[in-house]
Amino acid sequence: MKLALPPGLSAAQLDRALRDFGRAVGDEWVLATDLDRDTYLDHFAVDESTHASSAAVAPLTVEQVQEVLRIANRHKVPLWPISRGKNFGYGGAAPLLKGSVVLDLSRMKKIDFDEENGVAVVEPGVGFYDLYDYIQQNKLPYWTSVPGNSWGSVLGNALDRGVGYTTYGQHTEKLCGLEVVLPSGELMRTGMGAMSGSPTWNLYRYGFGPSWEQMFVQSNYGVVTKAGVWLMPAPESMLGIDLELPNADDLGWAVDVVAAQRRDGLLQQSPSIGSWLRGAAVLTTRKEWYDKPDALPDDVIAAIRERFGIGWWSISLRLYGYEGVNEAQAAVIQKQFEKQTSQPIRISRWKQGEPLNPAPGQAAFAGVPITFPLANAAWHGGRGGHLGYSPVLPATGQAAMEQFRRTYDRYREFGMDYHGSFAMGERSIVNVNQVLFNKDDPEMMSRVNGFFRALVNDATEKRYGEYRTHIDYMDMVAATYDFNNGALLRANEAVKDAIDPNGILAPGKSGIWPKRYRHLRA
Amino acid sequence: MKYLRSQLLRPAMLGLLFGVGLAPGESLAAGSPDGKALYTERCGMCHQTIGMAVGILSRRPADASMGLLEERADLSAIFVRTVVRSGIANMPRMPRAEISDAELAAVATYLSRGKP
Numbered sequence: 001m002k003l004a005l006p007p008g009l010s011a012a013q014l015d016r017a018l019r020d021f022g023r024a025v026g027d028e029w030v031l032a033t034d035l036d037r038d039t040y041l042d043h044f045a046v047d048e049s050t051h052a053s054s055a056a057v058a059p060l061t062v063e064q065v066q067e068v069l070r071i072a073n074r075h076k077v078p079l080w081p082i083s084r085g086k087n088f089g090y091g092g093a094a095p096l097l098k099g100s101v102v103l104d105l106s107r108m109k110k111i112d113f114d115e116e117n118g119v120a121v122v123e124p125g126v127g128f129y130d131l132y133d134y135i136q137q138n139k140l141p142y143w144t145s146v147p148g149n150s151w152g153s154v155l156g157n158a159l160d161r162g163v164g165y166t167t168y169g170q171h172t173e174k175l176c177g178l179e180v181v182l183p184s185g186e187l188m189r190t191g192m193g194a195m196s197g198s199p200t201w202n203l204y205r206y207g208f209g210p211s212w213e214q215m216f217v218q219s220n221y222g223v224v225t226k227a228g229v230w231l232m233p234a235p236e237s238m239l240g241i242d243l244e245l246p247n248a249d250d251l252g253w254a255v256d257v258v259a260a261q262r263r264d265g266l267l268q269q270s271p272s273i274g275s276w277l278r279g280a281a282v283l284t285t286r287k288e289w290y291d292k293p294d295a296l297p298d299d300v301i302a303a304i305r306e307r308f309g310i311g312w313w314s315i316s317l318r319l320y321g322y323e324g325v326n327e328a329q330a331a332v333i334q335k336q337f338e339k340q341t342s343q344p345i346r347i348s349r350w351k352q353g354e355p356l357n358p359a360p361g362q363a364a365f366a367g368v369p370i371t372f373p374l375a376n377a378a379w380h381g382g383r384g385g386h387l388g389y390s391p392v393l394p395a396t397g398q399a400a401m402e403q404f405r406r407t408y409d410r411y412r413e414f415g416m417d418y419h420g421s422f423a424m425g426e427r428s429i430v431n432v433n434q435v436l437f438n439k440d441d442p443e444m445m446s447r448v449n450g451f452f453r454a455l456v457n458d459a460t461e462k463r464y465g466e467y468r469t470h471i472d473y474m475d476m477v478a479a480t481y482d483f484n485n486g487a488l489l490r491a492n493e494a495v496k497d498a499i500d501p502n503g504i505l506a507p508g509k510s511g512i513w514p515k516r517y518r519h520l521r522a
Numbered sequence: 523m524k525y526l527r528s529q530l531l532r533p534a535m536l537g538l539l540f541g542v543g544l545a546p547g548e549s550l551a552a553g554s555p556d557g558k559a560l561y562t563e564r565c566g567m568c569h570q571t572i573g574m575a576v577g578i579l580s581r582r583p584a585d586a587s588m589g590l591l592e593e594r595a596d597l598s599a600i601f602v603r604t605v606v607r608s609g610i611a612n613m614p615r616m617p618r619a620e621i622s623d624a625e626l627a628a629v630a631t632y633l634s635r636g637k638p
Binding site (some may be wrong): 027031035036038039040041043044056058084085086088090093100103107127129150151187282284285325359362369370371372374375377378383384 | 566567568572573574576577578581589602607608609611612613614615616619620
């Protein structure tokens with residue numbers, strides 16, 4: 001990839017900054033060859049060149065991070081921090097602002113584990129596999145919660161509000177106590193960590209006065225260098241309740257049933273109600289099923305469902321904890337489903353000491369890291385790519401059905417294969433839709449942008465906002481949060497200018513632009 | 523198919539090689555990198571047991587023996603180094619901060635059984 005300079009900087013100015021970075025972190029950790037730059041491109045993006053970096057710098061310690069930020073201020077170099085750079089579908093390692101220097105924290109891999117309280121304090125480079133292996137090696141009685149792509153960072157995933165499969169699956173809610181390098185290079189700790197030497201930094205979230213933890217989530221206000229993460233005590237038992245729903249319209253009642261279970265606390269985990277393509281896109285490619293460019297027709301959908309023995313929708317609920325409690329809860333849950341459907345309900349039971357179910361699809365329910373869901377990007381053959389479109393809905397069957405119909409029609413209109421799921425929160429649903437595409441098919445690629453924008457516009461019309469988005473669409477999504485003429489964005493940018501006057505940290509992240517680059521807003 | 527890394531993979535091996543809690547980059551800087559251990563640690567998530575790449579490669583070209591790279595005899599070191607830095611199909615590129623040139627060379631030597 002041709003060298004892309006940061007806006008307003010000459011090659012000589014960038015070079016001087018890189019030399020100073022080298023003095024701070026060691027010359028070998030300033031990664032600035034053509035090949036180095038390419039390794040930070042977003043492999044799954046529609047157009048990789050849009051977000052090319054100019055170099056990367058990879059510190060090992062907090063002190064080095066501080067020094068890198070001070071140097072960036074001196075040279076006015078924009079930095080794009082990544083934990084491990086595996087945020088696929090949302091930009092991977094690539095910076096939003098072309099020409100930014102990637103601040104690669106993947107070498108920072110320390111883990112401190114508080115066994116008594118079940119808290120891991122992790123640095124950004126710690127991946128889910130690292131934490132899982134650490135727990136196994138040390139025979140610690142805790143389970144990780146992992147996302148569908150567990151190659152990434154524990155801390156980074158929580159900072160982007162990623163989710164997992166267990167009762168600890170709302171990862172951002174399990175953060176407790178952050179250590180942050182502010183854009184000036186100053187080091188601070190949130191919550192009880194603001195008291196030096198506090199033993200409760202990672203046990204009580206709020207401290208005294210305003211609590212700033214969420215301020216560093218999906219933001220560009222600081223570089224998080226440590227985070228406390230609460231882990232689930234290894235349960236005595238796990239109980240699974242799985243069912244297949246044969247009709248698309250079953251989504252409505254299923255959402256109402258599960259929403260009530262979430263609200264009253266019967267169900268502590270956020271199950272995802274997913275459509276038929278979820279498994280097929282991982283296990284097969286499209287040409288096995290259909291050779292035309294339009295969306296898969298009903299008879300092909302029926303064939304896929306038959307081969308895999310799945311419904312139009314599948315639901316998997318999991319209960320964790322004491323066996324007797326799980327059994328009692330399961331009996332109530334089962335009765336509630338039986339009022340609505342005569343479909344068979346599959347119950348599975350596991351107890352400590354027994355081997356876990358070896359089926360790949362069961363791994364993440366037990367907190368075992370996985371990557372196989374990422375295989376869905378290869379659905380079309382060719383070089384695959386994907387985008388996530390994920391509006392937040394009220395937790396009602398009617399809202400879910402209307403959203404599903406609207407979205408399904410859009411997929412068909414644009415000739416794309418529907419890949420949707422409804423993740424059931426305590427009071428809301430995150431409707432995760434994957435847009436799978438083939439980068440080697442220019443005709444298909446010409447449809448992707450218009451399709452994605454149509455989806456966002458449809459949601460916005462209903463006043464549904466997205467919980468997370470790809471770097472291509474951050475300005476678009478930020479603009480949909482329009483109460484009082486975008487008062488939130490103005491407040492975010494007032495904070496940005498106060499805390500980062502030189503605008504060095506992740507310009508444009510979540511639509512928040514510092515004064516220096518505000519004219520670049522899309 | 524078994525998938526538990528606790529049963530199959532890193533812990534026992536890495537516990538011996540690296541010691542518990544060592545940062546991998548640091549632990550290897552001093553001595554010569556162990557290609558097999560590094561392969562498990564940096565590549566195993568996709569290229570061992572139920573990893574993403576095992577599934578994809580096993581069905582292409584309809585030959586399950588393609589899926590587990592450690593069991594293949596057709597890989598050259600230069601090919602391994604190239605795909606790691608340049609990416610291929612569903613595999614994203616890996617930067618030097620994640621796997622250094624020396625570490626990658628050790629992995630490439632291991633997978634190619636010494637073939638350049």
